[in-house]
Amino acid sequence: MVAAELVATTSLPDPVEALRDALAAILDGLVAAGCGPQHLLSMTWEAGEPAAFHLSRHEVELAYREVFAGFRPPIRLQPRAEPGLAIRARHSAPTPPPERLVQGYTLPQLARQYSPRLQADMKALFRQWSRDGEAFRAHHRSHDLAYGPGRFETLDLYLPQGVSRPPLWVFIHGGYWQASDKVQHAQFARGMLAAGFSVAMPNYGLAPETLLEQSTAQIVAALNFLVGEAEALGIDAGRLHLAGHSAGGHLAAKALVASDAPPIASGLLLSGLFDLEPLGHLPIGRLLGLDDLARAKRLSLPGRPCPAARLAFAVGEAESDAFKAQSTALATAWRAGPPVLCAGHHFSLLDGLNGGKLLELARSIAAA
CATH class of the missing domain: 3.40.50.1820 (Alpha/Beta hydrolase fold, catalytic domain)
Structure with missing residues (x-):
């Protein structure tokens, strides 16, 4: 499987705001590559204060779901020497959707119809x-x-x-x-x-x-x-x-x-x-x-x-x-x-x- 890596860093002091920013940058990178959250393979979160970004924290989990909803690849949390947060995300290559109609829509059209975001x-x-x-x-x-x-x-x-x-x-x-x-x-x-x-x-x-x-x-x-x-x-x-x-x-x-x-x-x-x-x-x-x-x-x-x-x-x-x-x-x-x-x-x-x-x-x- 061909995989690519995206990297996002932020120095915002608030962990929730920092996570929102970094994950949003990863999502932008996925979209630019013609991919979506379903193409994520793994993530590594490197943080100056790792416990503040632990997914067991309700605020952290909600911030993650705000960006990627229920799509969650394996996530590794580890310390880094510098303050702030760096996220490395590996993703697979996009695949063309099947050519069929659902309720009169092609699959890309259907996705847009059901994507209020x-x-x-x-x-x-x-x-x-x-x-x-x-x-x-x-x-x-x-x-x-x-x-x-x-x-x-x-x-x-x-x-x-x-x-x-x-x-x-x-x-x-x-x-x-x-x-x-x-x-x-x-x-x-x-x-x-x-x-x-x-x-x-x-x-x-x-x-x-x-x-x-x-x-x-x-x-x-x-x-x-x-x-x-x-x-x-x-x-x-x-x-x-x-x-x-x-x-x-x-x-x-x-x-x-x-x-x-x-x-x-x-x-x-x-x-x-x-x-x-x-x-x-x-x-x-x-x-x-x-x-x-x-x-x-x-x-x-x-x-x-x-x-x-x-x-x-x-x-x-x-x-x-x-x-x-x-x-x-x-x-x-x-x-x-x-x-x-x-x-x-x-x-x-x-x-x-x-x-x-x-x-x-x-x-x-x-x-x-």
Whole structure:
């Protein structure tokens, strides 16, 4: 196998920022070589303070996933004499994709349709979300609760001031089931919290280490935990509302059809992925095991949603056609009305949760 090496160095003092910079440079090199994360063979991280870059640190793992999601070759961490960080990444040569059509797209076209990261500067976006999330948490008291024994089985609960037994709005973050965190989405609780709702933001195990079936079960477990502990937590779980974005939209939809989930009063699905079969033709889908057609079908929707739930779908105006089609197809199957078009792309869409058409939609289906 022909292999090449990419090298990136940084002297930024903060380990997380240094890792983001170095990994982003490696990704740029891969793209320039016509490759992607799936072509990585191995990495060596050389650091003046190696322990600060250990992948067992939650912040370090999240920073890695921000760039390469669940694609992780063997990584060797070792000391270097100089301060800072140097990353050496070996990768294989690109291979031409097979010539076939999926849903009318060639495989390169399909990859672009299902790559929302092309719509934004992801390094800048994740940095901003991290800053905004931390700032929101600093000024809004939250309870970091464990709904299960797993490392990722935690949730943040925010309570509105001056509201007795508020209704509950649960938001599930996206990240292609492989990245991101509740902390990076805390700021998107502001609108519903100001409207008098308690807001819960659960984490869930990330793929590929955690199977999508397990992530779905974790979300249902989080909902059942909140309902079971409602009296102790001072919330009204009889008014339970669910929202999810991107992969979180898929997990929310799966919870809406789960027989072991508690009653859900409303579901708001934002730019979700519901038909997983097309992903099985792409490297990211193969990483998730979606090239197993039977499994991809089991993990897809529609199913039958909670009969009492009021449903709404929304997508960004600048979304790809495939993402828009995903929401349109499930909204039609569930007779929920057409998806609401909101300002922005796949990621900036979420800004509307703090004011504007999207917040109005969330409040209207939750208050109906």
